[in-house]
Amino acid sequence: MLPIVLAAVSAVAFGTADFSGGKASRRADPIAVTVVSQLMSVPLLVLLVLVVPGTPTRADLGWGLAAGVAGAAGVMLLYRALAGGMMAVVAPVTAITAAIVPIGAGLLTAHWPGGLALCGAALAVLAIGLVSLGEGGTRGRVSPRIVGLALAAGALFGVFFALLGQAGEEAGMWPVAAVRVSSIAFGLAIAAGTGVRLRLGPGVLGWAAAAGLLDSVANALYLAAASRGHLSIIAAIAALYPASTVLLALAVDRERLRPVQVAGLGFAAGALVLASI
Numbered sequence: 218m219l220p221i222v223l224a225a226v227s228a229v230a231f232g233t234a235d236f237s238g239g240k241a242s243r244r245a246d247p248i249a250v251t252v253v254s255q256l257m258s259v260p261l262l263v264l265l266v267l268v269v270p271g272t273p274t275r276a277d278l279g280w281g282l283a284a285g286v287a288g289a290a291g292v293m294l295l296y297r298a299l300a301g302g303m304m305a306v307v308a309p310v311t312a313i314t315a316a317i318v319p320i321g322a323g324l325l326t327a328h329w330p331g332g333l334a335l336c337g338a339a340l341a342v343l344a345i346g347l348v349s350l351g352e353g354g355t356r357g358r359v360s361p362r363i364v365g366l367a368l369a370a371g372a373l374f375g376v377f378f379a380l381l382g383q384a385g386e387e388a389g390m391w392p393v394a395a396v397r398v399s400s401i402a403f404g405l406a407i408a409a410g411t412g413v414r415l416r417l418g419p420g421v422l423g424w425a426a427a428a429g430l431l432d433s434v435a436n437a438l439y440l441a442a443a444s445r446g447h448l449s450i451i452a453a454i455a456a457l458y459p460a461s462t463v464l465l466a467l468a469v470d471r472e473r474l475r476p477v478q479v480a481g482l483g484f485a486a487g488a489l490v491l492a493s494i
Contacts, residue, residue: 220446223438224454230435232461235308236469238292238428239299239462245421247296248413251289252404253422254429255397261433262394269437271389278388281395284380289400291373292432293407298366304466309459309481310364311371318375319382319452340484344457347481378452381436382443393436 241250291311298307384392408415417425435458442451 220442220451221454223442224446224451225457227435227438227442228455228458229461230431230438231455231458232308232463233465234428234431234435235295235299235458236304236462236465237424237431238296239304239308241417241421241424241428242296242300245417245425246413247293247300248404248408248411249415249417250296250421250425250428251292252401252408252415253417254425254432255289255401255404256429257426258397258429258433259401261430262390262397265390265433265437266394269389271387271391273388273391274385277384277392278395280380280383281392282399284377284392285396285399286403287373287380288377288396288436289403291370291377292400293404294366294370294373298363298370301363304462304470307363307367308462308466310367311374312456312459314368314371315374315378316453316456318372319378319448319456340487344460344481344484344487347477347484374456375452378439378443378455379448381440382448382452384440384444386441386444388444390437390440393433393440396436397433 238247238250238254241254295307295311298311381392381396407413439451439455442455
């Protein structure tokens with residue numbers, strides 16, 4: 218039960234981080250938002266490593282470093298998509314591929330989970346699809362390009378989930394620290410190559426800080442869940458992160474939620490119940 222709870226809380230944190238990063242990316246370059254937000258999360262990561270140090274192997278750190286590159290690239294694509302389309306549609310679309318990739322990896326690399334747990338994973342994917350069926354608004358005619366960016370971001374998130382899920386429980390929070398080291402290095406290289414200036418205005422900095430801190434918390438919770446549970450189930454639950462993005466977009470940005478999306482949120486709750494049995 219504990220891994221399911223940790224994965225569910227990580228999904229809430231991931232979704233809230235995406236909403237914050239999306240808000241920042243509507244006023245600043247997504248690359249700058251990504252790099253600055255991650256730099257601002259470094260003190261929290263130091264604290265996490267001190268509290269949960271662990272004894273990581275080279276493989277654990279390697280999984281974290283590889284996951285960090287995939288995650289950073291995914292975040293940049295997601296923020297660019299969020300800046301150009303409705304959050305209530307873009308964020309769930311990423312979860313389609315974000316769920317499928319690690320579910321497949323989990324079934325190939327770990328023991329077969331129970332039937333009810335697999336039904337929960339399948340229901341989570343169905344919930345993701347339903348929540349994705351949003352409608353266009355002022356900002357939101359969701360063009361094929363935006364959908365493509367969202368799906369690509371989701372695929373990279375799926376790779377991130379699968380890679381980070383390979384780290385062992387005894388590694389503590391070091392794999393998460395490795396994630397941030399490689400993601401920052403990757404982001405700085407992209408910023409230098411594209412000429413993006415890493416300067417954010419006061420109104421953007423707060424959203425970026427929230428995105429970075431929540432993303433790090435989500436990474437830590439996901440690592441704790443994946444090291445204790447079956448990857449295909451944990452990843453499916455974590456991939457429900459768009460639910461919180463959708464609800465925040467509804468409450469803060471007044472984006473409209475269709476009945477089918479409400480049904481998707483209900484299926485998401487059912488998925489949590491089945492996966493925890």
